[in-house]
Amino acid sequence: MKPRGGRGGGGGEQPAVRKGPWTAEEDEVLVRHVREHGPREWSFIRSKGLLPRTGKSCRLRWVNKLRPDLKTGCKFSAEEERVVIDLQAQFGNRWARIATYLPGRTDNDVKNFWSTRQKRLARLLRAPVPRRRPGKQSSSACSSSRAHELPTQKLKLNRFDFD
DNA sequence: AAGGCAACCAACCGCTCTGTC
DNA sequence: TGACAGAGCGGTTGGTTGCCT
Numbered sequence: 001m002k003p004r005g006g007r008g009g010g011g012g013e014q015p016a017v018r019k020g021p022w023t024a025e026e027d028e029v030l031v032r033h034v035r036e037h038g039p040r041e042w043s044f045i046r047s048k049g050l051l052p053r054t055g056k057s058c059r060l061r062w063v064n065k066l067r068p069d070l071k072t073g074c075k076f077s078a079e080e081e082r083v084v085i086d087l088q089a090q091f092g093n094r095w096a097r098i099a100t101y102l103p104g105r106t107d108n109d110v111k112n113f114w115s116t117r118q119k120r121l122a123r124l125l126r127a128p129v130p131r132r133r134p135g136k137q138s139s140s141a142c143s144s145s146r147a148h149e150l151p152t153q154k155l156k157l158n159r160f161d162f163d
Numbered sequence: 164a165a166g167g168c169a170a171c172c173a174a175c176c177g178c179t180c181t182g183t184c
Numbered sequence: 185t186g187a188c189a190g191a192g193c194g195g196t197t198g199g200t201t202g203c204c205t
Contacts, residue, residue, distance in 0.1 A: 019175070021199095043190060055190070060174065063192095075171090096193055107193070108173080115196090116170060123169085 018052040022061055026051055030058055031066055039063075064108045071104035076113050084110055 029051050037044070039062055042055030051058065076084070080102055087098040095107035102110065
């Protein structure tokens, strides 16, 4: 294991920097900053004492959770899954680039989705009878299709040719 | 009812890239 | 042209949730 020094706010070697889950108050400060300055100058937030978070952390929080155009809580649709597969075949693990083809998705979303999918595939290759797991239907206002149920075949879909 | 396991998700770290002086 | 700082990206980890046995 890597010594990670403190998800969850632990640590204490750098008391000036807070780590771990974000609070609603912190989110509010961050959103206000972005409204006033735009999604940039992340280091400004800490240097001015607005938040005890690193610029990296602020940026990540904004990109992955606070941006207004995000599809939060939506599972990947079959179409999105197909796009990810195609683009991954084309670009490799360029998650940020792939995410640009998926409105409302972040590189972290795509990365997590792919990682989970790879684990599932690896497991299926070893054990042909998977546990069925309908999954957390996360507040499905979105029409999430059951993309999980045909993972392996999809790897062989035709590619788009973006070149 | 409880424990195990898989899926999902948030957030951190290290490295690389890019802009500025 | 090289050094430095800030921003961005990819990999990884740990926590939570919910189904299955």
